[in-house]
Amino acid sequence: MSEVQRGWLEGPYTHEQLTSRFGPLYVASPRFGLRQSDKTRPIDDMSASLVNSSFSPSYRLELDGVDSIAILCRTFAGMVGKDRAVSVELSDGEKLEGQLHSSLTLEDAATLMGRTLDLDSAYKQLLVRESSLWCSVLQVYDPDGCPHLFVSQVLPFGASAAVYSFNRLSRSLQQIGTRLFGQVWTSYFDDYTQIDVAASGSNPQQVAESFLDLVGWKYSMKESKRMPMSSSFAALGVEFT
Known part of the structure; x- marks a missing residue:
């Protein structure tokens, strides 16, 4: 019911009300709770209702995992020569070349820090198309x-x-923030x-959060998730130092 108050769900409805709205062939998926360390996460079981069986992706997901983070750090730290x-x-194969900015020393260029920015209730920030309700x-x-x-007015988890x-x-x-x-x-x-x-201090965090504020995406404000830039940071369950 708290999700109803937040506009994520509409209802509760009766079968007759939904039949009047969508016709008799609407599909209902069961929701169950998955107990996690500090909360119970609602799972919308679209497999039980066979909704997932009707979907077939035409492309492959591109995800930046732990290896991508490690490679990015290694590239960042090793791209500046002694000259x-x-x-x-x-x-x-294209090469990007230039000179280190005069405000940075070689030690500055090789001393990195990082953090993880987490979107808040990420799926709930996107709507379901009306024709798919x-x-x-x-x-x-x-x-x-x-x-x-x-x-569900928002993407089902x-x-x-x-x-x-x-x-x-x-x-x-990610692409907009980069470019x-x-x-x-x-x-x-x-x-x-x-x-x-x-x-660069706290500048990367300020820029990222200001960008998300600008385009209307909410990010987690929890102290445990909104960590500052640090020479030692956790990302995807791995500690980077």
């Missing part, structure tokens, strides 16, 4: 064991199509690992 020349070879109905049991029907749809948007945020705001970061669903020279 202060900067050289980076791209995947197509008929298959985003959820069936939830109340404490007395009575079933109730709700319509448990839908295969939602995984691909969300990743397209999260990857676009327009000079962010050096990786994208893994709703986690963005930021890397920069320690001399």
